[in-house]
Amino acid sequence: MLLSNKVDIILEKAMYEEELTSDEIKYLLLLSEKDDIAKMFRVARFLRYKYFKNKIFYYGFLYFSTFCRNNCNFCLYRKSNQIVQRYRKDKKEILEISEQLIASGVHLIDFTMGEDPYYLLNDENLEELMNLFKEIKTKFNIPLMVSPGVVSEKILDNFKIAGVNWYACYQETHNKKLYQKLRINQSFNERMEKKFYAKKIGLLIEEGILVGVGETVDDIINSFENMKILDADQVRVMSFIPQRNTPMENWISPQRIWELKIIAVMRLLFPDRLIPASLDVDGFSGLKDRLAAGANVITSIIPPRKGLKGVSNSELDIDDGKRSTDFITPFLMKHNLCPANKEEYEAWLLKRKRPGDF
Secondary structure, eight states: OOOHHHHHHHHHHHHHTTTOOOHHHHHHHHHHHHHHHHHHHHHHHHHHHHHHEEEEEEEEEEEEEEOOOOOOOOOTTTTTTSSSSOBBBOOOHHHHHHHHHHTTTTTEEEEEEEEOOOTOOOHHHHHHHHHHHHHHHHOOOOEEEEOOOOOOOOHHHHHHTTTTTTEEEOOOOOOOHHHHOOOOOOOOHHHHHHHHHHHHTTOOEEEEEEEEEOOOOHHHHHHHHHHHHOOOEEEEEEEEEEEESSSSTTTTOOHHHHHHHHHHHHHHHHHHOOOOHHHHHHGGGHHHHHHHTTOEEEEOOTTTTTOOSSSSSSTTTTTTTTSSSHHHHHHHHTTTTTOOOOOHHHHHHHHHHHHTTT
């Protein structure tokens, strides 16, 4: 087909999974005409259907400790934020919430924590956590993700032994100067190296970026390149939500079209990967647009009335049940999508299994 429109030419390359140049990626990210953006979203959905049909995956979210040793400028749970009510869920609560999430039909549970010294600097407490993961894995036979921040290689080894499948550790940005402004006194290289080590021992990797924090279009393209080098299994983007009593509380959250275009370009560049539509930014109201842009995982599913928090929007849509599968599934069916079954998710995991897995 002979095409003259630059958008159509680039999108046809993407549809046939030909590698896009940096200039072409930049052109797509800078699209401003609604019709052109709609075309890009259609190609993103075409590629999602090619690899996943109309199936969507569900991720349960269990933020079990909101204590953290870091002082990130963008995070509500930064160490010095004294206005936040923090918690650590005990074993009984974690097991109960896990069972409820699994009964609701999630395909994975994401166990998230701040870099909590209670676990990371105390061998006995850490061992209890590992034993808890083993118990959940044995009892429920469900894939597990951990989002613990930067941890030692020994801890990553123990996660793997405990039956954990995924290591999620978002870089937020791959611009080192911007990183230092966001993650105060934290090593950019160490954070990246831990992901490469986790990959080496057979853990699947989720990499993520934050937008609306001072990044440029070139920074986003650089992040795509780093995701490719990392061979990340799941790639994500989230819009920054200003958090109270933090250095960035007066920042303005970016227009969501920026996040949506990045989701779509991620699908063009990583057509066979998992790309989340997070409920943690805009709640249920933002789900339709993120799925229309090519996402195929719904994250931050949280059972109501369990005293759990989100990360970006810590309370939005939680206690009224709008982050539950009971609320989400009818919406998917209405839009010709449906939740995958357990076997379909595990089959995808098996495809991503690496030779070094044990």
